Structure formats: C-alpha cells, structure tokens
Amino acid sequence: MQTIKPQSLFGQLLLFLGLPLFILWGFSAVSSYLSAMNAATQAYDRTLLASTRTVAEQLVVHDGKLDVDVPWVVLDSFERNMNDRLYYKVTDTQGKVISGYDDLPDMPENTPGTELYPALAWFYNATYRGQELRVARLLQPVNEGGVNGMAQIIVAETVQSRYYLAVRLLASATLTQGGLVLLTLTLAWLLLRRVLKPMRQLSVQMVRRDPGDLTPLPDLLPWSETRLLIVSFNRYIESLRGVLARQSRFSADASHQLRTPLTVLKTQAAVALSSPDPMQWRESLVAMQTTLDSTIHLTERLLQLSRLSRLDQTERQAMELVDLVKIAQACCFSSMAQARSKNIDLGYEGLDEEWITGEPVLLAEMCINLLDNALKYTPENGVVTIRVTRDETQFACLEIEDSGPGIESGLVRHALMPFHRLDNSAAQSGAGIGLALVNDIARYHRTRPELLRAESGGLLVKIKLAAV
Template identity: 65%
Template sequence: MKWLKAPRSLFNQLLLFFGLPLLMLGGISIYTHYFSAMSAATLAYDRTLLASARTVAERLVVRNQRLEVDVPYVVLDSFERNMNDQLYYQVISPEGQSISGYHDLPKMPEYIPRSNLYPALVHFYDAQYRGRPIRVAALFQPVNESGVMGMATIVVAETLESRRYLARQMLLAALLSQGTVVVLTLILAYVLLKKVLKPMRKLSGMMLRRDPGELTPLPMVLPWSEMQPLLLAFNRYIERLRVMVARQERFSADASHQLRTPLTVLKTQVSVALASDRPEQWRESLEGMSHTLDSTIALTDRLLHLSRLKAHERDADRQLQPVDLAQLLRDACFSRLPQARSKQIDLGYEGVEQCRIAGEALLLTELCANLLDNALKYTPPQGIVTARLLIEEQQGILEIEDSGPGIAAEQTQVALQPFHRLDNVGAQPGAGLGLALVKDITHYHRTRPELLASPQLGGLLVRVRFTLLP
C-alpha cells in the first residue's frame, strides 16, 4: 500500500523561510559583535600594558656600569587596576640577563611581529604562565649610558579576566539587542502570516462546505490584489463548468426525448409481430422495425458527432491539416447520387477543381454530407440541388442550393439549434440535428453558416466561407 505524501504547510514554509535566515543573520551578528568586543578590549588593554612597560622603562638606571631598575611597590600597585587580574613584569639587560621581576616569564616567540599601532619597539603576544592565559607586552628600550649600550627588554604581562569580562558584557548586550530584534521579528512574522492566511482558510472552509452541485461564483474574500487573479480564474472556471453542465443536461434531456420515440415505436412493432400468427404481418413488422432502427442509428450517429465535436471545441490545441475542400464536396455529391435518383432530383456540382483550406477532413466530410442530406430530404421530387464551390478574395465559398421550401429569415437562428424542427418540413423524418451539427463544425473551423433564400431555385441557400491556405 502506497502512503500518500502529506501536503506541506505554507505557514510553516513561510515561517521557516523568514525565520532561518533571520536566526542565521542574528547569530552572525552576535559573533561579529563578540569578535569586535574582543578586538576592542585587546586594543584597550594592550595600550595599558604598553603604558606599564614604559613606566618600568623610565625606572632604568646605570650604576657602577651595571643596569639596574627600581620599581617601587607604589608603582606596581598602580598597575593593579582591579582585583580580577594578576600583573607580572621582567627586566632583561642587553646581555640577556634577567635583572628584576619574574624571571620565568615566557619568552617572546621569534615570529611575533612588532606592533605598528604605537611609536615604540613593542611586541604583543599571548602565552601561558602558571597555568593561566596571559597577554604579554615586550618593549625594547635602548640604553646608552656609562658604558652600558644595547637594548634592554621590559616584559609586562597580565591575566585575561578583565578582557574577557569586558567582552562578555559586550556580548551580553549584543545578545539582548539582537535577540530582542530576532524574537520581535519572528513574532511579527507569525502574526502577519496568521493574518494573511486567515482569508485563505476561510476560502478553503467555504469550498469544503459547498454543495457539489453549487456552481455559483466565489465571493471576493481575499483582500489582496495579488490574489484577485486566482479568484477570477476560479470564477471563470466555475462559469465554464456551469455552462458545460447546463449544456450537457439540456443535451441529455433532448437526446433522451428524441430516442424515446423510436424505441417506443420499435417496442410497439415487436408487440404487434408477437401478437400475430400471419407471416405477412411478421414481414411487415420486421420491415417497419428495420426502418425504425435505421432512423435510430442515424439519430445516434448524429448525437455522437455532436458530442465529439463539443469535446474537440474544448481542446485549445486544434490539429488542423491542409484539406482539399473541392474533392470532399465532389465525393459527397457522388455518394448521394442514388438518393437523388430515387426522388428524380437533379444533383450537380459546379465550381473550382481545387480549394485548399486548413481543417479536419472527417468533420468537413460530415459538413458536406449533412448539407446535402438536408437539401435532398426537403427538396420535392423532380427538384434541383446544386453544390457549388467558388474562390473570391482569398476565401473558399461553399454553397448548397436547393428548390425546397426554404427557411424564413426570422427562423434561421431557430433552425441552427439542436432538436428544433420547423413547421414547413411536413412529415419528413428527422430529429433536427443536421444544421446544428453544421453550425458546430463551422464554429470549430472559426467560421459560420449563412442561411439565405435561393435567388435562382427559390429554396434554401446555405453558404459557408473558409480562409484559403497561402
């Protein structure tokens, strides 16, 4: 069994889309604040270390050709800025001997560059002393007095508690400020998304509660201009669906009504045959049933053509091919010659030998067949039916003209509707689908039929205009 994948939440996706980058940016901002705080604290305390080293350097004296330093307790006490840090110093003579202070302070590594921030020969570096991290300033002081020449080294070191305390305070301030901004932004994004998605949930609830047969337009419950095209598209789709359902309901009702009559006649004929013992009656009933079945098959065929054509009309990508309309019309005339001879009707073709248009051959064949069938059906015996194809101004003009009763101008629109038959057709069989099918086929080919009075034969003239291929 395949489990359906649960749909993802738009609310959660938008919240993650805003929240994750915001949290990342907040973290990066806090890190940069901490790094900047450490850099600022290091710079500030390094300046103090250099001042301490210079104070010790000022106490250097030469006595009896020996370098000495006198660092009173008061001077050392002035170095103790707070109770958190320990301060250490060492004075090294030009010969490399430790003459005062803590003799075991870490030596300066060889790769430490001189600081360019101060006008002094000072080097700053980090080290470990007595298990604690320290910051060291090594100041080189030139000595040239009483036979002592060279560079004395004053090393001053302190622990890092004050620096780290200052960095922690600045980090805490950054956490409070940046954290407040991030949290408030997330809260505002949460509230905004809730408010934005509330109309969507309202619309979803309306759709879920809507009756399956309700095809009324959706109300404009989405207040944003960006969502209006969505509602308009929904309403246009609902309108098309409503028209299609109404058309199908009407078509089904009319088709059921039209099929009920021949089926009732067929049942009556079967009942008459079963109730009779005479072979002559059986043959007569069978001939009547055959005629009824022929009419029913023709009616069903017309209904299927209409249904398929409606399906084709809903297809936006119509595959039209080059078609020789003249050849299709001549073939339709030849196939109707026996029907014309049975009524002594003069059926003829006149016009061009070739007429190339873009269309579907099967539908155009059905168009010619329906027009000729209607003309032959309603033209009285010994009448005239003429099929004509002309070319004028890059148009192929198809005309079917007959000497039948014709159609009054005020009834032309009614004649093109399915299952509508005019009063002047007499007792002719049919369901009123021929011209309706012609109308749908021409509409599929982006044209329309014209029902006119025949100026020459006095009956009906059906004219359809097609655009020629270049």
C-alpha cells in the first residue's frame, strides 16, 4: 500500500490563499501600469494638442506667403517640464517647412485621427535622433491674403515624463495593493494559527492516548462544522466499547458453557475406564454420545451467535427475495421427529405464500430455534403451532405458539439475553442461547421478537417482517 506523505494543513491553506493573492497582485500591477500609462498619455497628449494650437495661432500671411512667428516665451511655456525635449515643425499649404525641425518624421499612413478633440488632429509615436517621441499633428485651415489650404503643425516631445508619471502611479498602486495583500496574509496567518490550535491540541491528545483507552474525546473543536466529527467519533468509540464488552462477556459465558459438558465428558470417560464391566462401558459411551450431541449443538449456536454479532453493513445488504411460508413449513417438517418423541401436536397454519426480503439461512435458523424452544418447554401431549399471516399494517407475521408454561412479562428482557435460562421448567436443560439467537437474527432483519401470553397460557412469539 502506497504511503501518502503528510502535508501541512497550515501551509496548504496559506498557499491556497496566498498564491491567488500574489497572482492578483501581479495582474493588478500590470493593469495599473497600463492604466497609468494610458492616463499619462491622455494628459500629455492634451498638452501637445494645446501646443499645436498655440503655434497655429501664430500663423500669419505676409506678401502672399504663410509665415509663423513662435516667440521664445511661447516655446518656454511648452518646455516647463525639464525632463523632456520639445520639437516642432510647421509646413505651409504647399507642404514647405516654414519653421522648426525639417527632419522631424512625418505621420505614417493610415494613422487614425483622434476622436477626443473637435479638431483635425492626429497622435502617433515616432523615433527621432535615437529618442522615442510622442507626436501631435494638427491641420489648420488658412484662407487669408490669397493663401488657401491646410497648414500642418507638428509638435513632438520625448516620453520620459510620461514613463515617470506612469511609474509613480504604478508604484503608488503597487505599494497600496501590496500592503493590502501582506495585511491579508498576516491576518490569515494569525487566524489559521488560532483556528488550528484546538486541532493541534486534539492531535497531541490522540498521539498520547493509550491504545486501549475508549473514553470519549474531549470537545476541543469549538466550531459547528467540526462538532459532528467529534460526535460521530465518540459514537463510534461508544459502539466499539459496547462490541468489546459484548465480546468479552460472550467469551466468558461461552467458555463457562463449554467447560461444563467437557467436564461431564471427562467424568464419564473416567467412570468407563475405572469399571471392568462392559455394560458399564456401554452406558458411559451412550451418555458420552448424548453429551457430545448437546455440545455440538451448543457449539453451533455459539458460532452462529458470534457470526451475527460481527456482521457489518455490507453483509446486511446482501439479502434476497424468499418465501417465508416455505421456510416455516420446512422447519416444521424437520422438527416433526422431536415433536413425536413427546407426542406433541405440531402443525402449520396461515397463508399459502408470503414473500419477504431476507437471508434464508438465518430465517430458517430463527424458525428452528423458536420451534426447538417451544417443543423443549411444552409438556407431553401439548400443542405447538407455527403461523405465517399478514396484519392490518401489511407486515408479514411469523408466529410460534405453544401450550407450555409461558414467560412472565417481567422476565421477557432476560429471556432474550444470551446464557440467561429461565427456571420455569426445571425438567429442561439448555444454555439459554435459543431466544438470544432469535433476537439477533430479528435485529439483523431490522425487527424484534415479541414475547406474548398465548390464549392457552403458553408462549406466543410474534415477529413482524416487511412484506414485498
């Protein structure tokens, strides 16, 4: 059998909680960076567009030519951020550069226009002199002094400030969310230590517990989700304690019951060996045979009783459809010789068939034991009747009625216990197992025997079984 390596529940819970938190933290950091970069881009794009508009306002027409005058004061206002450099280019309606950097890259084809501003404006990224640029392009209509068309204003700036702003926003979000993650894990760590402390205490007690200690477990787990576990375990311990007690009592009683016939056998053998008379030998052998028959019968009952006490739920479910009438009639026929030996009127009454779900061997054993008990305690020339009927609740009823001395109502509970023989018929001998075995077989079929007073004054045993 493969041994499973034990794992830490504390570590598993922290990993189950912490790993998703760190993944979400990383996903949130990337999302925050992208959001921050988008926000910085929009903010600086607005400044770039304002710069192009400022330059567009400086467009003038002199002597039929478009010109632009960008004062240094205006350029200085564009370059307040000392982290970036600003570049611009202005072309007239003919596409001729009239101011700025001639080699500033033009807009790539198929660049979509912006929908954020009511202007003929475009934004795009470019590389200039080994630097990354963010470029704003504005088309300005000109219709003055004979000049008609669109002038183009391009303003570009490096992107260091954008990255700087995005990194600052990312750092702020990361620190805030990271603090929340660490706080959550810290609180989870403290909570798990507190929650698992009773389980550690219970584990220590279980390890130090004596293997034979069957006392209930202390209620160390205060949570409603685990209370059922302790209750179930204590119920199992109580059931195990009962099983062990019954086994111990059964072993003691069985050894006592077997010791008596073995002692008798030894005495009978000693008598035969000490006598030279062959007739005495024969009498001793006959007596030994009778003792052996009763011992074999007792041993079979003991084994049957022991097997019933060990049946588990899986075996209990292995039942089949059987005809209770056929079982009762067969048992009645097999007990006929015992009835004739005492001139007892033994017969069957009731239904022609009655199907139930049960274990046929055990049901037959129950009938045989009931008939044996009835025939044993019924005096000579008495009456024993076995019946199979159906009552008003649609249950099949197995009844065995005799004309013997019966059982007083106060002694019914003792009559169903193993090795408890009643003293209402001193002429009979036995170990007191028959009715106890009947009781166990009935419990196996989820019912119980009823010991009632018959109309004749004898005993009426009634067992209700679920009919099909």
